[in-house]
Amino acid sequence: MQDWLILLLKTIGLYFLTFIIIRLMGKSNPLKMTPFKFINYIIIAMFVVLITLNIIENWAFGMLALGVWVAFTIALDYLSIKSKQIHDIVNGKSTILIDKGKIMEENMQQSRMTGEELLSALRSKNAFSFGDVEFAVMESTGDINVLLKADKKPVTAHDLGNQVAPQSQPQTVILDGNVLDEPLSNMGLNRDWLYMQLENIGVSLENNFIGQADSSGDLFVDLFDDSLQVPMPRVKEMLFANLEKTHADLLSFALETDSNEAKNMYSKNATKLDEVVQKLKPYLLH
Amino acid sequence: MTVISKVKQTLAGLQSAQATLKLYEAQSQNEETIRVYQEMLDTTDGIVKDLENRIKALEYEEPQYKGL
Known part of the structure; x- marks a missing residue:
């Protein structure tokens, strides 16, 4: 076989072998590795280069050395997961x-x-x-x-004594004008819901760059056409204002009515509604 | 505006708020949020019932405004 062909095949083979080795060694950020682990990666890379360019003349020896380094690295990683002492020796303590x-x-x-x-x-x-x-x-x-x-320390809601509603991560439901069905169904929603929301905002699906639904099911969108102003969802704020208005109405009815029984009923319900308003506040306004 | 129609307006406003709240209860993912919404819906149900009874009583007192 011609020399160049051998080199080509060897390079391709080692390319994929290295890819598999690095995958097997796990996901660690090269910038956040212990110095020894970093050396491991460099040495593996060097072996690959030396074998490809025939600097190690017997390539089987080269593969053996490479195999030892890979096996030891993976074995030490595995052992340090199993044992705290080995972990401390391998990775060092903080x-x-x-x-x-x-x-x-x-x-x-x-x-x-x-x-x-x-x-x-x-x-x-x-x-x-x-x-x-x-x-x-x-x-x-x-x-x-x-x-x-x-x-x-930076102030948190806990420091201020504020109650906040629990929030989970938003789901991306539109990307580049395409509907992503999996996140939608994760949230228990479907395409019909999405089309209805888009119709409410008054934009077409194709014009959407990103659409995210938050944990309470409000849709936030960004459009390709930046000159269009998209209204932010304000339904919760409106709901809160509505409840407060009802509370105020009940209070004024309590003042206006002549019947004592009705007065009691109105003011009792006004207090109840005030409790509702206060309890819902962290959930509706944030 | 008569008293009855004012009360009816308030009732309608409260019921619309309830409907929106129900929508959010159905859409929410978080268990605690859903529980709070449900609790609040139950409380407002009681208020709706009281207002309805009050409207009935007013209509009985002043039947000329019935249905407005």
């Missing part, structure tokens, strides 16, 4: 850099980190003053994660 607001100098030296680097890492986590940091830890991948002091 290092605490700041504890209770105090910088741990010895730990910083251990992880070969300078003060400048620590400050820059804190800044990238939006902690410009180290005094804002309660706890910082260097993960085994070299990432630095930061817990801000309680008074420097």
Whole structure:
């Protein structure tokens, strides 16, 4: 066989072999790997190159070496899932850099980190003053994660004592003008519902770039034609206003009527409705 | 506007709100949300019933406004 043909076949074969190997080694982000894992990938890549270009003359030896590296990497990964000790040895432990607001100098030296680097890492986590940091830890991948002091944390609804309605992830039901049936049926909706919603907004399906339905079944769309103004769903706000109006009506009836019995009935129901309004508020207004 | 028609208008508004709420109850994915909506629907049902009775009583007192 001609040399070039052998090279071609070998390259194609190794291309797919490498693809399968990398798939077998799992989904890890190359930027968030432990240094040793990174070396594993590089060495596997090098073996592939060396075998393809015939630098390792006996290709069976090359495959053997490649196989050992792949097998060990996968075996160590598997073992570190099974055992915490092996996991710690293979991946290393995380290092605490700041504890209770105090910088741990010895730990910083251990992880070969300078003060400048620590400050820059804190800044990238939006902690410009180290005094804002309660706890910082260097993960085994070299990432630095930061817990801000309680008074420097961003405000949440819980801090404000606000009740919020639970929300689940929205489903994308239209993409590039095509209806996606699977997410639709996941939400218990169908095409008829979608066509009805689009008719209500007054846009055609073909003009839709993205359409998402949120967990309460409101449809949000983005159109190809950006000069068209799409109304945001306001049904919930209107429903809330409607309930409040009814509450106000009941109160005024209670004032207007002469019958004592009716007065009691109106004011009792006004209180009831007020409770309903307050309870529904987080669900309808957000 | 007579008292009866005012009360009837309020009743209609409340019933329309109930219908919308029912729609959201049917569309919602979250169990807790559905439970809250159901609870609120039950409460408003009671108010609707009271208003209906009040309209009946008013119509009995002033039959000339019946059906308006």
